[in-house]
Amino acid sequence: MRSLTKKAFPQPSIRRLPGYLRLLRQFREEGWDRISCTRIASELDLDSTQVRKDLSLTGIAGKPRIGYDLESLIAAIESFLTWDKTTDAFLVGAGSLGRALIGYENFGNFGLRIIAAFDVSDNRIGVPIHGRPVYHLREMPRLASELGVTLGILTVPAGAAEEAAAVMVESGLLGIWNFAPAKLDLPASVAVENVELVSSFAVLALDLAKRHEQRAGAAERNPRTAGVQ
Amino acid sequence: MRSLTKKAFPQPSIRRLPGYLRLLRQFREEGWDRISCTRIASELDLDSTQVRKDLSLTGIAGKPRIGYDLESLIAAIESFLTWDKTTDAFLVGAGSLGRALIGYENFGNFGLRIIAAFDVSDNRIGVPIHGRPVYHLREMPRLASELGVTLGILTVPAGAAEEAAAVMVESGLLGIWNFAPAKLDLPASVAVENVELVSSFAVLALDLAKRHEQRAGAAERNPRTAGVQ
Secondary structure (H helix, E strand, O other): OOHHHHOOOOHHHHHHHHHHHHHHHHHHHOOOOEEOHHHHHHHHOOOHHHHHHHHHOOOOOOEOOOEEEHHHHHHHHHHHOOOOOOEEEEEEOOOHHHHHHHOOHHHHHHOEEEEEEEEOOOOOOOOOEOOEOEEEHHHHHHHHHHHOOOEEEEOOOHHHHHHHHHHHHHOOOOEEEEOOOOOOOOOOOOEEEEOOHHHHHHHHHHHHHHHHHHHHHHHHHOOOOOOOO | OOHHHHOOOOHHHHHHHHHHHHHHHHHHHOOOOEEOHHHHHHHHOOOHHHHHHHHHOOOOOOEOOOEEEHHHHHHHHHHHOOOOOOEEEEEEOOOHHHHHHHOOHHHHHHOEEEEEEEEOOOOOOOOOEOOEOEEEHHHHHHHHHHHOOOEEEEOOOHHHHHHHHHHHHHOOOOEEEEOOOOOOOOOOOOEEEEOOHHHHHHHHHHHHHHHHHHHHHHHHHOOOOOOOO
């Protein structure tokens, strides 16, 4: 663990680790016990040098002509990402996105467990979502301390984000997963990761415009077949 | 539009454009009609040279000592991202995440309109979500062609992703916004943008572990105050 404070890991590599984990678990389910770097690279359409480098972050190395021991590699990635332990989280904002994330079963595969939700609307408070209690936001400082929760997921509208984040910080949370379309002004002691859905849509919208243009170009060149594809 | 096929735009810049747009709209609401690059940079905690470069993508330039005309800059970003027109989309997978995205009002600010959902579960088909009809997936090719829809949003579980994506491609969709935790094998003619929630959580989980470690370190050095914060 000590090494975590010593060096920063390359973010793109970290972002690829869950994809490796998903693939490796799938291979394990299919009954394999070893896998080569080349195979991983080809399955995920990556360069095998890159794969070897990414996986070496976890402290494990493959053997020439044998590859990786599947079980050890899975355990190493899970341990590196702290997903060998369950992380309890609070969710703030019990609207549609919040409800969806609470019901999103895939998180369980990655050690994330949302144990309670918070809101400020009277009609939401006290009505459990997928079995999880919904409290008033003002209860968070007390409950965070009682339950030892240090991770929060923020799913409120933009206008409510700043105030909700302030309560999360006041509650002693050390990490915020921010789904609100707003930039949070947080103390440096709090880790934040923004999920920018609209930024992702911007990239897609531009790419989509390009495809439309290409299709229109093809139609100009060959009007008879362009509608077909 | 022709320029879109000629050059690729830097993705990080494109990803920042929605943040600029959000800020600029906020300034407009507050009654401003001009804004300087320095002000934008300071509000968003970016370098002003970077801001100028990002905004120049849209073909608009600020004037020295005057700044940008707010209305023109907003229009230029909207037009550049094609958000001055509405893009209709189909959503595949009417589970909790799909329902949440259909109900997510923020998309309307960015020209995205989900007009119908598709699923293969009998108990979901025919039951509207937020007023949008839910059809069987097999209806998609016909409806895509009738309604001229070219964008799809994929929110099915990993195991169903490949099959659903194949129907989307068969329906002539040109862009897929993929929320399924799976790598899609798509023809090069289809634009895809993956929202990798779990990758985002991986980055946060590592950062959170570092904060825990720092807090534990602080507790070792000063046991009396470490629990407070």
